[in-house]
Amino acid sequence: MKSKTIQYKHLKTFCEELFQRLGFTVSNSVIITDVLLMSDLFGIHSHGLNRIGMYHHHIQKGYIDPQGQPEIVTETPVSAVIDGKRGMGQLVSSYAMNIAIEKAKTSGVGLVTVRNSNHYGIAGYYSLMASNEGMIGISMTNSLAAVVPTYGKEPMLGTNPIAFSFPTNPSPFLFDSATSVVSVGKIEVYDRLSKPIPLGWGLNMDGNDEQNPAEVLKSVFSSKSGLHPLGGGSELFGGHKGYGFSMVVEILSSIISLGTTSNHVEKIDGNAGVCHFFAAIDPKIFGDPVDIQNHLETYLEEIRNSEKAEGQNRIYTHGEKEAESFLRRKVDGIVLSEKTLDQLVSIANEVNANIKEYLE
Amino acid sequence: MKSKTIQYKHLKTFCEELFQRLGFTVSNSVIITDVLLMSDLFGIHSHGLNRIGMYHHHIQKGYIDPQGQPEIVTETPVSAVIDGKRGMGQLVSSYAMNIAIEKAKTSGVGLVTVRNSNHYGIAGYYSLMASNEGMIGISMTNSLAAVVPTYGKEPMLGTNPIAFSFPTNPSPFLFDSATSVVSVGKIEVYDRLSKPIPLGWGLNMDGNDEQNPAEVLKSVFSSKSGLHPLGGGSELFGGHKGYGFSMVVEILSSIISLGTTSNHVEKIDGNAGVCHFFAAIDPKIFGDPVDIQNHLETYLEEIRNSEKAEGQNRIYTHGEKEAESFLRRKVDGIVLSEKTLDQLVSIANEVNANIKEYLE
Numbered sequence: 001m002k003s004k005t006i007q008y009k010h011l012k013t014f015c016e017e018l019f020q021r022l023g024f025t026v027s028n029s030v031i032i033t034d035v036l037l038m039s040d041l042f043g044i045h046s047h048g049l050n051r052i053g054m055y056h057h058h059i060q061k062g063y064i065d066p067q068g069q070p071e072i073v074t075e076t077p078v079s080a081v082i083d084g085k086r087g088m089g090q091l092v093s094s095y096a097m098n099i100a101i102e103k104a105k106t107s108g109v110g111l112v113t114v115r116n117s118n119h120y121g122i123a124g125y126y127s128l129m130a131s132n133e134g135m136i137g138i139s140m141t142n143s144l145a146a147v148v149p150t151y152g153k154e155p156m157l158g159t160n161p162i163a164f165s166f167p168t169n170p171s172p173f174l175f176d177s178a179t180s181v182v183s184v185g186k187i188e189v190y191d192r193l194s195k196p197i198p199l200g201w202g203l204n205m206d207g208n209d210e211q212n213p214a215e216v217l218k219s220v221f222s223s224k225s226g227l228h229p230l231g232g233g234s235e236l237f238g239g240h241k242g243y244g245f246s247m248v249v250e251i252l253s254s255i256i257s258l259g260t261t262s263n264h265v266e267k268i269d270g271n272a273g274v275c276h277f278f279a280a281i282d283p284k285i286f287g288d289p290v291d292i293q294n295h296l297e298t299y300l301e302e303i304r305n306s307e308k309a310e311g312q313n314r315i316y317t318h319g320e321k322e323a324e325s326f327l328r329r330k331v332d333g334i335v336l337s338e339k340t341l342d343q344l345v346s347i348a349n350e351v352n353a354n355i356k357e358y359l360e
Numbered sequence: 361m362k363s364k365t366i367q368y369k370h371l372k373t374f375c376e377e378l379f380q381r382l383g384f385t386v387s388n389s390v391i392i393t394d395v396l397l398m399s400d401l402f403g404i405h406s407h408g409l410n411r412i413g414m415y416h417h418h419i420q421k422g423y424i425d426p427q428g429q430p431e432i433v434t435e436t437p438v439s440a441v442i443d444g445k446r447g448m449g450q451l452v453s454s455y456a457m458n459i460a461i462e463k464a465k466t467s468g469v470g471l472v473t474v475r476n477s478n479h480y481g482i483a484g485y486y487s488l489m490a491s492n493e494g495m496i497g498i499s500m501t502n503s504l505a506a507v508v509p510t511y512g513k514e515p516m517l518g519t520n521p522i523a524f525s526f527p528t529n530p531s532p533f534l535f536d537s538a539t540s541v542v543s544v545g546k547i548e549v550y551d552r553l554s555k556p557i558p559l560g561w562g563l564n565m566d567g568n569d570e571q572n573p574a575e576v577l578k579s580v581f582s583s584k585s586g587l588h589p590l591g592g593g594s595e596l597f598g599g600h601k602g603y604g605f606s607m608v609v610e611i612l613s614s615i616i617s618l619g620t621t622s623n624h625v626e627k628i629d630g631n632a633g634v635c636h637f638f639a640a641i642d643p644k645i646f647g648d649p650v651d652i653q654n655h656l657e658t659y660l661e662e663i664r665n666s667e668k669a670e671g672q673n674r675i676y677t678h679g680e681k682e683a684e685s686f687l688r689r690k691v692d693g694i695v696l697s698e699k700t701l702d703q704l705v706s707i708a709n710e711v712n713a714n715i716k717e718y719l720e
Contacts, residue, residue, distance in 0.1 A: 078438060078468045079645040108438045109469055113646055136611075149663050151672040156663050164608050166615075173611070175604035181597055198596060207669045230598045231590055233669070236558060237541055237597070238590045244535035244678050245605065248524050251496075251533070251656060255526075256646040261659045263666075285439040286473055286616040296611060299621045303509050303516050306623075309567045309593070312511040318604050 004341060005333040006359060011037060014344070014358035015049065021351035022059060023066030028091050035090040039122045040334045043325040046185030047122045049336065053343040054119070055088070056350075063272035064088050064118050070095045077107045081257055084117030086271060090125075092117040093139075097126040097278045101133055104280035113252060114276040115259025119143065123163035124176035124322070130280040131165040131172045134289060138279035139163040140249040144272075145262040146226045147180045150233070150240045153207030155226035158262035159183060160249035165319070167289075168297050174319030179246040180227045184220055187213045187227075200232040209233060252277035364701060365693040366719060371397060374704070374718035375409065381711035382419060383426030388451050395450040399482045400694045403685040406545030407482045409696065413703040414479070415448070416710075423632035424448050424478050430455045437467045441617055444477030446631060450485075452477040453499075457486040457638045461493055464640035473612060474636040475619025479503065483523035484536035484682070490640040491525040491532045494649060498639035499523040500609040504632075505622040506586040507540045510593070510600045513567030515586035518622035519543060520609035525679070527649075528657050534679030539606040540587045544580055547573045547587075560592040569593060612637035 012033055019029035040048030058064045068087030072080055080099050084092035096112045103110030120126070123139045130137025143158030163176040182201050190197045191213035199209050202216035203225040210216050219225035230242030253275035254261045260273030267273075283289045300317045308315060336344070341359060348356050372393055379389035400408030418424045428447030432440055440459050444452035456472045463470030480486070483499045490497025503518030523536040542561050550557045551573035559569050562576035563585040570576050579585035590602030613635035614621045620633030627633075643649045660677045668675060696704070701719060708716050 074647065076468050076645045081646050107467075108436050109471060111469060111641065111645070136616075148669070149666070149675050149677075151669050152663070152666050152675045153669045154666040156666050164604075164611075166611055173607070175607060177598070177601040177604055179601075181591075200597065203669070207667065230601050231541070232597065237560065237592065238537070238602075240676075240678075241537040241539075241590050242598075244524075244537055247533070247535060247678060250659070251524075251526055255656045255659065256496075256643055256652055258647055258651060258655055261662075263659075263662060281471065283616055285436045285471070286441050287434065287618055291618060292616055295618055296615045299610070299615065299623075302621075302623060303512070306509070306512050306514040306516050307567065309508070309511050309513045309563070315509050315512045316600075317509075318600075318607060 003335060003337045005335050007333045008330055010358040011334060014355050017355045018348060018353060021353045031094050032088060032090045035121045035125045038125050041326045041329045042322040044122055046183060050340045052347060056347050058118060062270040078103055078109050079111045082112060082114040084114055086116055089118035089120030089274060093120040093126050093276055097129045100278045100280040101130055104135055104282045108282050108285035110280045112278045113257035115257040117274045117276055118272050119274060120276060123161040124174050126278055127163040127165040128172060131167045134167050136281040137165045140253055140277040142250055142253045142262045142275050144266045146184060146220050147229055147246060148226050150243045153225050155223055156263045157246045160246040162249060166296060167293055171319050171323030174322060179230055179242050179249060181230050181232055187216050191217060200228060202227045363695060363697045365695050367693045368690055370718040371694060374715050377715045378708060378713060381713045391454050392448060392450045395481045395485045398485050401686045401689045402682040404482055406543060410700045412707060416707050418478060422630040438463055438469050439471045442472060442474040444474055446476055449478035449480030449634060453480045453486050453636055457489045460638045460640040461490055464495055464642045468642050468645035470640045472638045473617040475617040477634045477636055478632050479634060480636060483521040484534050486638055487523040487525040488532060491527045494527050496641040497525045500613055500637040502610055502613045502622045502635050504626045506544060506580050507589055507606060508586050510603045513585050515583055516623045517606045520606040522609060526656060527653055531679050531683030534682060539590055539602050539609060541590050541592055547576050551577055560588060562587045
């Protein structure tokens with residue numbers, strides 16, 4: 001099937017039904033679909049419907065238990081530790097961020113660390129849950145190791161994204177970023193185009209810097225080597241800084257939850273072991289939320305209106321691109337690649353779902 | 361005076377006496393000296409005694425009030441907003457981090473945002489105050505704008521460092537990093553050596569990428585343009601990510617404190633307006649601190665023992681370099697450059713201090 005533009009509402013119906021066939025309840029299928037489609041609406045296809053094949057595979061492998069119910073291991077008025085019980089990452093994470101928000105409503109701040117979960121999609125979905133309630137939202141996750149420490153060859157860290165959001169108009173401030181120099185998905189794009197990647201993105205199986213994307217993908221998927229952290233492969237451009245931000249994610253997700261560090265994620269059958277961290281902070285504990293929001297909006301406007309570099313005509317503040325894409329794709333539909341479409345049809349057939357019509 | 365190695369205890373006596381002559385109390389001079397000399401002991405000379413000339417200048421300019429006493433504007437059991445009252449950054453910040461630690465002792469977490477302060481030295485000093493008490497420590501500050509947003513020409517952000525520390529043995533985990541690709545100090549080093557800087561560090565007065573360090577310094581000091589964020593000048597290597605981390609610092613320091621954003625810092629006579637953020641989190645709210653610390657120490661050891669890249673023989677974890685330098689320089693002394701020595705002697709003469717003997 002060729003790549004195709006499909007209306008949001010059709011994809012929503014398709015996706016909700018598909019997850020029910022995969023063993024999830026109606027209400028859980030709605031949550032999973034909402035997370036995945038927000039990514040596609042944001043234009044971040046690497047974390048949207050594109051990933052359904054992976055989730056299906058992880059259910060088959062026993063990483064994801066569609067019946068898995070997250071449990072609170074321990075809690076205080078400002079914190080909780082959650083055991084994800086191998087539930088779908090999106091469900092465990094919505095549950096955990098809701099706890100962080102509830103704690104912030106009563107205590108001003110809620111810090112929630114999670115172990116034994118799974119790949120949770122885009123980090124920003126959960127930070128936005130908090131900023132939609134007028135709060136600072138923070139979301140982090142570790143992941144299958146794909147990033148080497150500075151001067152290392154072995155992947156010891158996940159791409160470990162950090163999302164931070166804050167309520168602003170017309171759209172929330174939303175910073176959502178892997179702590180690696182690029183995502184694995186970006187390397188795959190270069191590979192499909194047979195285009196060399198810039199030096200400093202990743203390593204080959206021998207642990208040397210490599211411009212052939214296929215060689216870097218080979219080292220990532222075999223866990224022999226991987227990508228560089230943000231800042232690249234040496235201290236010259238600050239690779240040790242990206243490595244440090246990645247460590248912060250690891251400490252707040254896998255360490256304080258006593259969970260699985262990235263170098264051991266997806267290494268044991270039956271438990272991927274992915275860990276997350278969520279924080280919600282009510283700006284009320286610092287002052288009048290309206291004054292604070294106005295102060296940020298003024299600063300964002302000053303940045304957008306500041307002088308541009310040679311040849312540039314726009315400075316974005318974080319979250320603008322996503323918000324514009326969201327509105328556009330809600331109206332125009334979402335383009336699914338041939339590969340994604342084929343995968344969706346194949347899974348639909350496999351679970352005997354008569355829901356292909358939405359894709360046709 | 362040629363560059364010279366001076367014993368730590370002599371520098372400590374010199375520095376404490378000098379700050380008394382500059383108008384600070386004995387106990388405040390001890391705190392300021394401790395912050396500055398920790399930086400020199402860590403080998404980060406750009407934030408140590410090297411900066412005394414700048415602090416002296418800022419006192420004369422009225423940015424720093426040696427008698428300024430920080431005040432609590434508002435507080436809750438988990439938070440505080442501090443008005444630094446133009447006090448010395450090191451004093452305001454020690455005061456603020458102590459409040460964060462006290463709140464974390466009773467509430468599990470303390471978040472403190474600060475406005476109307478001054479340059480605070482190394483970020484890591486304050487995060488270490490928390491990790492020395494067995495807690496997670498976080499420290500951030502904004503600063504005089506020197507960094508351009510992605511695709512911008514005007515400096516709108518400070519070098520905005522983030523420090524994060526966690527108690528571990530034999531030395532604490534300590535990540536302390538500017539969110540710019542390099543520090544201004546690094547450009548100055550290249551300039552002294554008349555060495556071209558790599559493309560991607562900074563811009564000239566016209567807002568174009570520049571390899572002549574003198575041209576980049578000219579644009580920084582005239583506030584016409586500046587450095588790139590971590591990740592460089594485009595999205596190719598993730599410059600928008602460094603820009604985002606810098607925004608997080610700005611939001612937690614200058615925005616929620618209703619303080620001065622970096623683009624307005626040091627723009628008004630009589631108030632530099634520097635803003636900070638401090639957090640202390642007691643790991644007890646998540647589980648047994650001993651188990652958590654052991655878990656992190658195991659992971660750090662796995663990283664250090666992982667396979668090295670071609671030609672490399674050591675992978676550092678964050679804080680090791682600083683701890684090794686600290687022990688070495690405590691014994692061997694600290695090398696002060698000719699420029700730093702001349703500056704110290706000149707200030708000592710100016711305040712009529714008979715304390716030059718410690719430098720000779």
